[in-house]
Amino acid sequence: MSQTHNMVDYDKTYAEFKWEVPEYYNFARDVLDKWAEDPEKLAIWWVDDNDHEVKKTFAELCQRSRQLCNVLAGQGVKQGDVVVVIMPRLIEWWEINIACLRMGAVISPGTTQLTPKDLKYRFDSAEAVCIITDTDSAPKVDEVRSDCPTVKSFILVGDKREGWTNYEDAVSSASDQFETVNTHSNDNAILYFTSGTTGYPKMTVHTHTSYPIGHMVTGKYWLDLGPDDLHWNLSDTGWAKAAWSSLFGPWSCGAALFVHHTYRFDVQKTLTNLEKYPVTTMCGPPTAYRMFVLEDLSKYSFKSLRHVVAAGEPLNPEIIETWEEHTGLKIRDGYGQTESVCMVGSFPCLEVRAGSMGKPSPGFVVEVIGDDGNIVPRGKEGDIAVKVKPVRPVGLFKEYWKNPDKTASSYRDDWYITGDRAIKDEDGYLWFVGRADDVILASGYRIGPFEVESALIEHPAVAESAVVSSPDEVRGEVVKAFIILAPGYNASDDLVKELQDYVKKVTAPYKYPRKIEFVDSLPKTISGKIRRIELREREWVAFKK
Incomplete structure (x- = not known):
């Protein structure tokens, strides 16, 4: 299946790109209601674990959203x-997002894994006036x-429960007449809680124009979508990637969403599902692709699939190779944050350089800079930074709400500092090194955990790995690898030695893990990123005792 890509000449598109941002803009009115003018236009193709299917048009979702606005x-x-x-991946999640955008309320999504304590922190910090959730999470709220x-306001999707308004009863009996609020470009639209390396989560705010319009770049150029596509994003509804790939990105291009509602x-x-349904494009975290290539992919045929992307952390070259060998498709990396839209991507017209996240998105000047705020030479490591002066790019967050100090500390001269480190090569490709705080310093060497993880995953015994610093009396800190073994392999001292020797061969010998621990699972964020900080803290807390 082929289509003409939305970007055929990177340099030309990048050079000619201009943002167009009106003073007033509302995604529900200006985009979704336009698609809804065609009463048949599909918006969501939803399935659950029992293969129960529901299809919703834009017209149906827009009508339901107006009813919910009135509720x-x-x-x-x-x-x-x-x-x-x-909310898990229930159709109501999309209705709620559209309704909040339509009425100018600020939506704050969260994962279903939040504890009662987490919920209280969010309600209080955000001064939330309403909670909408499902049957599983309601008891946590009640606590x-x-x-x-x-x-x-307490609104429940699913069962009836004392003290809660039943979503379906209320929405289905409400009027579907509601005039969309004419939201101003600087009005707050979305509030994310984003975990940092220290302290409680920060509140990241996006506006009505910057985020939805910024994600046109995500949808059009990186996801490469058009009105005939069926796009599947594997991410959970609780984090920003859902806005990228399950809402603004696809729908700004008129693509339909494929949604698989599952709890695991x-x-x-x-x-x-990828074989059974006519999914044309897919977005998944690297963890998913690592698991895919452990399966016998020759048993499957993905007839409709034409384009796949990954985001969250860099993808290892051998995963990209194995996937391409069986599907004929290259996995294209993309980079951004909760604070942004897609700022760097391996766009369809670019050569995939395995391990690189690609080149800056149209509309973004992304460089690698030093502590002095100057761009470092090509090939030298530094901070990933986005130019915000004289022109601030569309798609960057407004502020860390109620935290002016944290907001101010994210800027250095004319740049927004992402907190990630990278190298830019001679051809302008960016290569992720790690979080500014994940870099391991051993015997004077700087070691990025990703390099060691990449080496380890090439070994057939390794299904997944996480690499962190571990305290050492002599070297200060050394490299430690936590490893999930592939099926058919058992932990042993011999295997430890084999893996260490293997890493010494694959990458610079000083990077090899001096400590290896075999584990059944790794701590992850809801987006599938490995929480190295958690593993690192375990190592150092034990040492300090």
Whole structure:
């Protein structure tokens, strides 16, 4: 299956690109209602683990969103108020997003794995007035609701529960007449809680124009979508990647979403769905692809699939090679943050350089800079930075809400500092090195964990690995690898030695892991990124005792 790519000449597109940002903009009115003018145009193709299917058109979702606007308004939710949404991949999640955008309420999504304590922190910090959740999470809310004075509205998707408004009853009986709020370009639209390396999560705010319009770059150029595509994003609804790939990116291009509602990632079920349904494009975390290539991919045929991307952390070259060998498709990397849209990508017209995240997105000047704020020479490591003066790119967050110091500390001269480190090569490709705080310093060497993880995963015994610094009396710190073994391999001292020798061969010998621990699982964020900080802290806490 082929289509003319949206970007055929990177240099030309990048040079000619111009942002167009109106003073007033509302994604529900200006994009979704336009697609809804065709009553048949598909927006969502939803399936669950039992192969139960539901299809929703843009027209249906837009009508339901107007009904929900009236329900929320009736419960006292006003423009600018924060609505917390904790929901698995249920169709209501999309209705709620559209409704909040339409009425100018600020949506704050969260993962279903949040604890009652997490929820209280979010309600209080954001001064949330409304919580919309499902049957599984409602009891957690009830545990803390008496201590959360700002929350006045409790809406439940699913069962009936005392003290909660039933979503379906309320929405289906509400009027579908609602005039979309004419939101200003600088009005707050989305509030994410993003975990840093220290302290509680920060509140990252995006506006009504910057984020939805910025994601046109994500959808059009990186995801390479058009109105005839069916796009599948494997990510959970609780984090920013859902906005990238399950909302603004695809829908700004008129693509339909394929949604698999499941509570656990099942590799074989995912591959079966990819074969069974006419999915044309897919976005997944690197962890998913690592699991895919452990399966016998020759058993599957993905007839409709034409384009796949990964984001969250760099992908190892051998994963890209194995996937391409069986599917004929290259996995294209993309880079951005909760604070941004897709800022760097391996766009369809670019050569894939395995391990590189590609080149800056149209509309973004992304460089590698030093502590002095100057661009470092090509091939030298530094901070990934985005030029914000004289022109701030569309798609970058407005601020860390209620935290002006943290907001201010994210800038150095004319640059926004991402907190990630990279190298830019002679051809302008960016190569991720690691978080500024993940780099391991051993015997005077700087070692990026990703390099060691990349080496390890080439060994057939390794399904997944995470590399962190571990305390050492002599060297200060050394490289330690936590390894999940591939099926058919067992932990042993001999295997430890074999893996160490292997890394010495594959990469610079000083990078080899002096310590190896075999584990059954690795701590991860909801987006599938390995939480190296958690592993690192375990190592150092034990040492300090």
